[in-house]
Amino acid sequence: MIQVLIYSIMVIAFIIWLTNESKHKSKWGVNLKRVYCPVCQTKQPIIRIPDNKAEALWGGTTCPKCHTHLDKYGDVIHKL
Ligand SMILES: [Zn+2]
Structure with missing residues:
Protein backbone atom coordinates (compact mmCIF):
# COMPACT_ATOMS: atom_id res chain seq x y z
CA MET A 1 0.00 0.00 0.00
CA ASN A 31 3.31 20.87 -26.27
CA LEU A 32 0.06 19.20 -27.14
CA LYS A 33 -1.29 22.13 -29.14
CA ARG A 34 -1.11 22.26 -32.90
CA VAL A 35 1.76 24.36 -34.14
CA TYR A 36 1.56 26.86 -36.96
CA CYS A 37 4.56 27.88 -39.03
CA PRO A 38 5.35 31.50 -38.11
CA VAL A 39 6.73 32.12 -41.60
CA CYS A 40 3.95 30.86 -43.88
CA GLN A 41 1.15 30.17 -41.32
CA THR A 42 0.86 26.54 -42.39
CA LYS A 43 -0.68 24.21 -39.85
CA GLN A 44 1.88 21.60 -39.02
CA PRO A 45 0.82 17.95 -39.17
CA ILE A 46 0.20 16.13 -35.89
CA ILE A 47 2.19 13.18 -37.10
CA ARG A 48 5.59 14.58 -37.79
CA ILE A 49 8.43 12.83 -39.50
CA PRO A 50 11.61 13.82 -37.70
CA ASP A 51 14.16 15.34 -40.03
CA ASN A 52 17.13 14.79 -37.79
CA LYS A 53 18.12 13.37 -34.41
CA ALA A 54 17.31 16.54 -32.50
CA GLU A 55 13.77 16.63 -33.87
CA ALA A 56 13.27 12.97 -33.06
CA LEU A 57 14.59 13.47 -29.56
CA TRP A 58 13.16 16.83 -28.53
CA GLY A 59 10.18 17.19 -30.79
CA GLY A 60 9.88 19.87 -33.37
CA THR A 61 9.04 19.78 -36.98
CA THR A 62 10.06 21.00 -40.38
CA CYS A 63 7.43 23.02 -42.22
CA PRO A 64 6.32 21.02 -45.27
CA LYS A 65 5.72 24.22 -47.22
CA CYS A 66 8.71 26.49 -46.55
CA HIS A 67 11.03 23.98 -44.82
CA THR A 68 11.56 26.19 -41.81
CA HIS A 69 12.71 24.22 -38.80
CA LEU A 70 10.41 24.73 -35.87
CA ASP A 71 10.65 23.50 -32.34
CA LYS A 72 7.70 21.79 -30.70
CA TYR A 73 6.38 25.14 -29.50
CA GLY A 74 6.29 26.56 -33.03
CA ASP A 75 9.33 28.79 -32.68
CA VAL A 76 11.77 29.05 -35.56
CA ILE A 77 15.01 27.20 -34.95
CA HIS A 78 16.60 28.23 -38.21
CA LYS A 79 15.39 29.15 -41.63
CA LEU A 80 16.70 27.49 -44.75
ZN1 LIG B 1 6.24 27.38 -43.27
Whole structure:
Protein backbone atom coordinates (compact mmCIF):
# COMPACT_ATOMS: atom_id res chain seq x y z
CA MET A 1 0.00 0.00 0.00
CA ILE A 2 2.81 2.41 0.86
CA GLN A 3 4.38 1.65 -2.53
CA VAL A 4 1.21 2.79 -4.29
CA LEU A 5 1.34 6.03 -2.29
CA ILE A 6 4.99 6.65 -3.18
CA TYR A 7 4.30 5.88 -6.80
CA SER A 8 1.35 8.31 -6.86
CA ILE A 9 3.46 11.09 -5.35
CA MET A 10 6.16 10.47 -7.96
CA VAL A 11 3.65 10.63 -10.81
CA ILE A 12 2.09 13.85 -9.48
CA ALA A 13 5.52 15.41 -8.96
CA PHE A 14 6.48 14.47 -12.51
CA ILE A 15 3.30 16.00 -13.96
CA ILE A 16 3.85 19.24 -12.00
CA TRP A 17 7.45 19.36 -13.18
CA LEU A 18 6.48 18.68 -16.79
CA THR A 19 3.78 21.38 -16.72
CA ASN A 20 6.29 23.84 -15.30
CA GLU A 21 8.89 22.95 -17.94
CA SER A 22 6.31 23.36 -20.70
CA LYS A 23 5.39 26.81 -19.41
CA HIS A 24 8.99 27.91 -19.74
CA LYS A 25 9.25 26.37 -23.21
CA SER A 26 11.98 24.12 -21.99
CA LYS A 27 13.13 21.30 -24.23
CA TRP A 28 11.90 18.92 -21.55
CA GLY A 29 8.37 20.27 -21.80
CA VAL A 30 5.54 18.96 -23.91
CA ASN A 31 3.31 20.87 -26.27
CA LEU A 32 0.06 19.20 -27.14
CA LYS A 33 -1.29 22.13 -29.14
CA ARG A 34 -1.11 22.26 -32.90
CA VAL A 35 1.76 24.36 -34.14
CA TYR A 36 1.56 26.86 -36.96
CA CYS A 37 4.56 27.88 -39.03
CA PRO A 38 5.35 31.50 -38.11
CA VAL A 39 6.73 32.12 -41.60
CA CYS A 40 3.95 30.86 -43.88
CA GLN A 41 1.15 30.17 -41.32
CA THR A 42 0.86 26.54 -42.39
CA LYS A 43 -0.68 24.21 -39.85
CA GLN A 44 1.88 21.60 -39.02
CA PRO A 45 0.82 17.95 -39.17
CA ILE A 46 0.20 16.13 -35.89
CA ILE A 47 2.19 13.18 -37.10
CA ARG A 48 5.59 14.58 -37.79
CA ILE A 49 8.43 12.83 -39.50
CA PRO A 50 11.61 13.82 -37.70
CA ASP A 51 14.16 15.34 -40.03
CA ASN A 52 17.13 14.79 -37.79
CA LYS A 53 18.12 13.37 -34.41
CA ALA A 54 17.31 16.54 -32.50
CA GLU A 55 13.77 16.63 -33.87
CA ALA A 56 13.27 12.97 -33.06
CA LEU A 57 14.59 13.47 -29.56
CA TRP A 58 13.16 16.83 -28.53
CA GLY A 59 10.18 17.19 -30.79
CA GLY A 60 9.88 19.87 -33.37
CA THR A 61 9.04 19.78 -36.98
CA THR A 62 10.06 21.00 -40.38
CA CYS A 63 7.43 23.02 -42.22
CA PRO A 64 6.32 21.02 -45.27
CA LYS A 65 5.72 24.22 -47.22
CA CYS A 66 8.71 26.49 -46.55
CA HIS A 67 11.03 23.98 -44.82
CA THR A 68 11.56 26.19 -41.81
CA HIS A 69 12.71 24.22 -38.80
CA LEU A 70 10.41 24.73 -35.87
CA ASP A 71 10.65 23.50 -32.34
CA LYS A 72 7.70 21.79 -30.70
CA TYR A 73 6.38 25.14 -29.50
CA GLY A 74 6.29 26.56 -33.03
CA ASP A 75 9.33 28.79 -32.68
CA VAL A 76 11.77 29.05 -35.56
CA ILE A 77 15.01 27.20 -34.95
CA HIS A 78 16.60 28.23 -38.21
CA LYS A 79 15.39 29.15 -41.63
CA LEU A 80 16.70 27.49 -44.75
ZN1 LIG B 1 6.24 27.38 -43.27
